[in-house]
Amino acid sequence: MSGPDVAWYLALAAVLFGIGALGVLIRRNTLVVLLSLELMLNAGNLALIALSRHFHNGAGQIFALAVMAVAASEVCVGLGLVVALNRRNLSLDVDTLSELRG
Amino acid sequence: MTGLTYGSWLCLLAPLAGTILILLGGSRIPRLAAAWIATTSVFVAFGGAVWAFFGVHSQHQGPELLPLTSQVTVPAHGEITTAWTWLQSGNFHVGLQLLVDPLSTVMMLIVSGVGGLIVLYSIGYMDGDEEERRYFAYIAFFVFSMLLLVEGGNLLMLLVGWGLVGLSSYLLIGFWHDRPSAVRAAKKAFVMNAFGDATMALAFFILIAHTNSLDFGVNFNAHLSGTATNFVALGLLGGAVAKSAQIPLQTWLPDAMEGPTPVSALIHAATMVTAGVYLIARTYPLFEHARTIQLIAAGAGALTLLVAGLIALVQTDIKRVIAYSTMSQIGYMFVGVGVGAYANGVFHLLTHAFFKALLFMTAGLVIHAVANEQDIRKLRGVGRLMPFTKWCFLVGALALVGIPPFSGFFSKDPIVASAAALGTWYGWIFWVCGVAGAFLTGLYTFRLWYLVFPGEPSPFVREHYHDHHGREGAWTMLVPVGILAVLATFAGWLQWTPRWDPFTRWLAPAAPSLAAAVPTDTQEYFTSVAVVIAGLAGLVLAWAIYSERRIAIPAAPFWRRLFEEKFYFDWLYDRIFYEPAVATAAFLRREFEEPVVLQTGPDVGNTTLATGSLVRRLQTGLLRTYVLFLAAGAAIVVLAFLIAR
Numbered sequence: 001m002s003g004p005d006v007a008w009y010l011a012l013a014a015v016l017f018g019i020g021a022l023g024v025l026i027r028r029n030t031l032v033v034l035l036s037l038e039l040m041l042n043a044g045n046l047a048l049i050a051l052s053r054h055f056h057n058g059a060g061q062i063f064a065l066a067v068m069a070v071a072a073s074e075v076c077v078g079l080g081l082v083v084a085l086n087r088r089n090l091s092l093d094v095d096t097l098s099e100l101r102g
Numbered sequence: 103m104t105g106l107t108y109g110s111w112l113c114l115l116a117p118l119a120g121t122i123l124i125l126l127g128g129s130r131i132p133r134l135a136a137a138w139i140a141t142t143s144v145f146v147a148f149g150g151a152v153w154a155f156f157g158v159h160s161q162h163q164g165p166e167l168l169p170l171t172s173q174v175t176v177p178a179h180g181e182i183t184t185a186w187t188w189l190q191s192g193n194f195h196v197g198l199q200l201l202v203d204p205l206s207t208v209m210m211l212i213v214s215g216v217g218g219l220i221v222l223y224s225i226g227y228m229d230g231d232e233e234e235r236r237y238f239a240y241i242a243f244f245v246f247s248m249l250l251l252v253e254g255g256n257l258l259m260l261l262v263g264w265g266l267v268g269l270s271s272y273l274l275i276g277f278w279h280d281r282p283s284a285v286r287a288a289k290k291a292f293v294m295n296a297f298g299d300a301t302m303a304l305a306f307f308i309l310i311a312h313t314n315s316l317d318f319g320v321n322f323n324a325h326l327s328g329t330a331t332n333f334v335a336l337g338l339l340g341g342a343v344a345k346s347a348q349i350p351l352q353t354w355l356p357d358a359m360e361g362p363t364p365v366s367a368l369i370h371a372a373t374m375v376t377a378g379v380y381l382i383a384r385t386y387p388l389f390e391h392a393r394t395i396q397l398i399a400a401g402a403g404a405l406t407l408l409v410a411g412l413i414a415l416v417q418t419d420i421k422r423v424i425a426y427s428t429m430s431q432i433g434y435m436f437v438g439v440g441v442g443a444y445a446n447g448v449f450h451l452l453t454h455a456f457f458k459a460l461l462f463m464t465a466g467l468v469i470h471a472v473a474n475e476q477d478i479r480k481l482r483g484v485g486r487l488m489p490f491t492k493w494c495f496l497v498g499a500l501a502l503v504g505i506p507p508f509s510g511f512f513s514k515d516p517i518v519a520s521a522a523a524l525g526t527w528y529g530w531i532f533w534v535c536g537v538a539g540a541f542l543t544g545l546y547t548f549r550l551w552y553l554v555f556p557g558e559p560s561p562f563v564r565e566h567y568h569d570h571h572g573r574e575g576a577w578t579m580l581v582p583v584g585i586l587a588v589l590a591t592f593a594g595w596l597q598w599t600p601r602w603d604p605f606t607r608w609l610a611p612a613a614p615s616l617a618a619a620v621p622t623d624t625q626e627y628f629t630s631v632a633v634v635i636a637g638l639a640g641l642v643l644a645w646a647i648y649s650e651r652r653i654a655i656p657a658a659p660f661w662r663r664l665f666e667e668k669f670y671f672d673w674l675y676d677r678i679f680y681e682p683a684v685a686t687a688a689f690l691r692r693e694f695e696e697p698v699v700l701q702t703g704p705d706v707g708n709t710t711l712a713t714g715s716l717v718r719r720l721q722t723g724l725l726r727t728y729v730l731f732l733a734a735g736a737a738i739v740v741l742a743f744l745i746a747r
Contacts, residue, residue: 101723
């Protein structure tokens with residue numbers, strides 16, 4: 001049971017998380033924003049599983065499963081919103097969807 | 103359960119049922135139906151009272167002499183019935199109890215009997231008033247409250263009735279609520295009575311603290327310390343003088359004449375205002391343990407009977423003259439129960455209920471017939487047009503002055519004689535006050551008589567008099583007046599203390615008179631002669647001044663002004679209580695209410711609005727801003743953890 005050191009996994013997770021966060025912040029297409037969110041979640045999953053393995057503790061893997069369930073639900077809601085926006089012929093640009101401005 | 107029990111509950115609950123029926127009926131029942139529901143319910147109560155009376159009568163152990171034992175057990179002859187435990191707090195509990203004994207049956211008969219006649223009289227008097235139904239609901243409620251007061255089987259029930267009669271009195275004084283003077287009078291009566299209620303409640307707290315009970319029997323046999331007993335008696339006396347309009351809490355009663363006349367007859371003459379006399383007779387063991395306080399009660403009565411008699415001399419409102427005479431007569435009753443002659447006090451209460459209700463109702467007939475005019479200077483000669491009213495009033499006036507064989511003679515003289523029987527200096531002061539009061543009674547009563555009834559009708563009366571279908575009033579008004587005139591004449595024959603005293607013997611088990619206050623026959627006869635001569639002297643003087651005009655009214659501007667200003671009691675209370683209270687309220691309004699209380703609400707609102715308009719800028723509606731805040735927040739938390747490590 002050998003492989004790269006756990007630090008590599010964590011570094012990869014951090015990079016993925018950074019890319020995801022950057023995508024959420026700067027991209028304007030709703031679908032891409034959702035995609036970037038998925039990326040952030042899965043970066044978290046990767047870190048959980050790597051550390052679970054490193055510490056020989058199964059709890060991290062269970063957490064990862066739970067995160068997947070949450071991610072699935074979140075995608076359902078998110079894609080549902082995208083479909084609803086499309087049906088109303090609204091733009092998918094997040095910057096134009098600013099009716100909740102105070 | 104005996105007839106006594108059924109009778110007492112029937113008596114109590116019938117007027118309550120009447121009230122509820124009228125209230126539920128509302129505008130669905132005709133006005134006359136409301137009137138007859140009230141009348142019937144009070145007469146049913148009278149039936150219950152008679153039933154209870156015979157119940158007690160069958161238990162009454164014959165005419166044995168006064169049981170002057172040291173241990174008082176209540177009820178000696180009577181019965182306490184408990185419906186259920188009403189209040190429980192630890193081992194202190196109070197039942198929903200009624201006490202039926204000789205004293206309460208007498209009171210029940212007076213309240214429901216005179217009450218029934220007056221409610222019947224109201225049907226004619228209130229005819230055509232816009233809110234007749236409300237009136238009859240109130241008056242039936244008053245009868246219920248008064249019956250609760252006199253039947254209450256423990257001190258708390260008594261206090262509940264006491265408070266409820268105050269409430270119904272307030273409602274009925276202010277019945278014509280579109281008159282500001284009536285509303286003011288109602289408030290005044292309520293506040294002064296509330297003062298008495300409070301002192302009574304304090305007395306009860308002392309009793310609960312010492313005996314853990316509000317039962318009559320327990321408290322009457324309790325041996326409290328002298329101070330505690332004095333405070334208890336003082337508290338009860340406070341309630342009694344407030345309710346019975348005795349000095350120093352007397353100023354509300356004349357103002358209470360703003361209510362309809364039948365209300366004045368029932369509440370402010372026959373029943374409620376005599377509740378103080380009932381209270382002292384009912385709780386006499388507490389007062390006898392605090393003899394000083396009891397004598398203070400007699401002193402207040404003696405003072406009131408003189409002061410009220412003097413004020414009555416200069417009043418110009420027919421109802422106010424009678425109101426002051428009520429205060430004066432209750433003063434006699436207070437002297438009676440204060441010196442310890444409870445039966446004499448209660449007997450005067452009984453005859454007074456008849457002749458004073460009669461006087462008020464005849465005055466009501468006059469007021470009703472002459473366009474609601476109450477000023478006696480305008481009413482001269484009304485007797486020519488209203489002969490029945492005139493003779494009935496004369497009967498009431500003679501009974502009030504105490505001319506034999508009318509009832510006042512038999513009830514007033516023994517009270518004055520009892521004061522003499524004490525034999526002490528204060529006993530003789532009370533005696534002198536009583537005799538002087540009889541003189542004043544004769545003077546002011548017949549001043550009223552000569553000013554209003556005999557002689558040629560004045561132009562005002564000629565112009566405004568209209569009869570009721572050829573009679574002086576509706577039959578519902580004339581019949582009760584006739585019955586009361588008969589009662590005012592003959593009720594006194596029930597007892598003449600030197601010769602026969604069935605009433606005193608009847609009350610003996612509930613309130614035996616103090617041995618020291620039982621006069622000898624010589625004292626009785628001597629006093630009777632003195633009182634009757636004084637009364638006649640007043641009568642003759644009134645005749646000489648107001649009818650023959652042989653004697654001019656003495657100018658004496660100082661005294662006239664003193665009497666007209668009612669001995670400055672109202673002025674004094676205005677200065678001491680009313681005006682400081684108003685000034686304090688105005689100060690607090692200016693300094694606290696307006697700057698602090700009224701300003702706080704708008705301040706809170708404005709601050710919230712200002713904060714809101716600042717914070718709303720953060721809500722850009724742009725997703726990226728929110729995410730940035732989120733990420734920045736998370737980053738700060740992470741940094742904090744890293745640094746704190």
